[in-house]
Amino acid sequence: MTVRHEDIISHFQSFHLMGHNNRVNSVWKGMWVAILSEICSYRNKVVFIGRIVDVEEIFSLAQLKG
Numbered sequence: 467m468t469v470r471h472e473d474i475i476s477h478f479q480s481f482h483l484m485g486h487n488n489r490v491n492s493v494w495k496g497m498w499v500a501i502l503s504e505i506c507s508y509r510n511k512v513v514f515i516g517r518i519v520d521v522e523e524i525f526s527l528a529q530l531k532g
Contacts, residue, residue, distance in 0.1 A: 497528075504528040 481498045482491055504527045511517040 500531040501525075501528040504531060 478495065478498060481495050483494055486494075504524055508517070508519075508524050508527070512519055
């Protein structure tokens with residue numbers, strides 16, 4: 467299956483692990499939401515505040531949200 471980055475709903479739905487129960491998939495999708503929301507938040511800091519991109523910081527902040 468191919469997911470285009472313009473279609474966020476299909477991208478979210480593609481994060482489903484076959485053969486796993488709903489609890490595992492809920493955690494997996496929660497990680498997706500945490501990481502994506504932190505990327506968007508950090509992108510705004512880069513654009514509007516002039517912050518330098520730090521991938522490790524983005525991942526650390528996403529872990530705190532997750």
